[in-house]
Amino acid sequence: MTAGLELVGVHAAHGKAEVLRGIDLTVPKGELLVLLGPSGAGKSTLLRVIAGLHPVSAGAVRIDGRDVTALSPGQRDVSMVFQAFALFPHLSVADNIGFGLQVRGMGKREVRRRTEVAAAMVGCEKVLDRRPEQLSGGERQRVALARALVREPALFLLDEPLSNLDAELRVRTRTELRALHDRVGATMVHVTHDQTEALAIGDRVAVLRDGRIEQVGTPDEIWRRPATAFVAGFVGSPAMNFLPGDGPWRVPGAVAGQQVGVRPESLRLDTSGDGLAATVTGAEVIGEDAWVRLRIEGHALVARVPATTRPEIGARVVARADAADLHVFDADGSRVG
Template sequence: MSDPGLALAGVSAAYRGATVLHEVDLAVARGELLVVLGPSGAGKSTVLRVVAGLEPVTAGRVRIAGRDVTGERPGRRNVSMVFQSYALFPHLSVAENIAFGLEVRDTPRAVARERARAAAETVGCAGLLDRRPAQLSGGERQRVALARALVREPDVFLLDEPLSNLDQALRVQMRAELRALHDRLGATMVHVTHDQTEALVLADRIAVLRDGRIEQVGTPDEIWRTPATTFVARFVGSPAMNLLPADGPLRPGGDPPPGVEAGGMRIGFRPEAVTLDAADGTDATVDRVEVVGEDAYAYLTLAAGHPVVARVPAARRPGRGAAVRVAVHWPDVHVFHADSGRRYAP
């Protein structure tokens, strides 16, 4: 990457004596929206806090806009952070909340208020400038928090699960607005979430984090179509990817890829790759069925006891307890090493 807006090189960090980030290498291009995705406790928020200077590193370097900021105080790093809780001052108006960061840095009051108004217009909350946070909805508070981050004109925006407190409908709306805002500004953004759908929709690239280590970095399409590990394969996708022993009872049809016959492999395939009632399929029993609109998810148990999930049209879903025959074909199958969980690479 020739021109990173943000780079972490071999960064480790500890909390109460326990290492929570392990030699993380991560580069974010100028103008890129990178989403850090992972479960609770993976170290996602710690990545943001290390970049912001709120947590020290025990090893490695942090560079922002080409400048080494590893030892610099938070106020000198020129980053803006949007928190899950919004962190608005309840006694200040919207205009005062947005302008607060400028005024404490001795920006002339008139200049700060004009920049606050411009930022409010950018995120669609210019009509709320005289209100207090208690008079705002969750979506309106989120826009104010974004405007407060925007007004500082930072080198990097850091967003710590900013949509998680919103209801589902508003979350869908706000993530579309956030993506549109990024595209208008051409800003460098790092967005943390545990929501895989949010990551796939928002990101230019996704960094999947597990136990303080990077599992994979790639475009949403790469993360979905070529997961690097069994963890990524199962974390991204709902229901999760099916994983079975490669030498188990389900043998996909056609010519297998190299390495599968060598032993010590697992095969993975998504629920939409499964066919039921195939003439050459493996016997299975339907345990339960979940209907989601036009689709249904059939939770099956193969004759040998392995679980499999299949996505089928809701109108043609099998009943609980039904006997079916399960098939999947090699082009739809991913192959992983059983011991390491890494994707097989011939």
């Protein structure tokens, strides 16, 4: 498959501090790739490098097979949607969407046509005559997306575009964003620190840590087979539990210095039978689920169970998990097996 974006050995710095440390990444044409990671991982810097807004100290950036490493942002054929909507308050929605085409000298009739098409794609065609101050947060986000779409670029870059929306609107808008990508079929790179958002919309997810890529895979691969202990612990709510390799959870082949991980959703609690003896130290009810806090041989774990089955604090229980749900990581954090 043709690559829409290629990063080869990309390094970048802020002053003397190295932020990106050898990024190699290929995004097939038409894919929606999500860059996921904690604050300071280098996600936004990487997006700015792709856009040409931040210089590389080494490596190459290619878009649709063209080396753009030395090109200015305007020469790269990319459109970017920022966390802040950055709309011109004195312009109408239509003029905001078509502004980039106007300054490039495109004829008024073609600008209007493409503006109306882009607005219809994102569902803001009924507010073209309004000003940004007359719009809701969700409508402003749609306008920002339409402004990116109208240029029909080779690559779309989205820098945490949903983070300023309230929780309900964020969920609805991410669904619309995924549907928009499927309609347009464009290559998109989307930055977020929200793991739920990443797993919900990405064709693939690239997990970053300290300027390096820890893993690239489908949402299912990231969830079910994390490549490192960091990915396993970062993706999931509550986070994955870890026990020493030679600790209470006996896994064939696991040894001292290694870690055994199990997701809270994979733990089952009972009052008797085979498993690990545990004491309930707390419980948080979150909707239909309960996060039950356990103590097992001095180690703290969390089990995510139906709220109606949560045991009382202080109760003695048995914790079980299937062998297929146990993950073993080496001392350096890499996956074993």
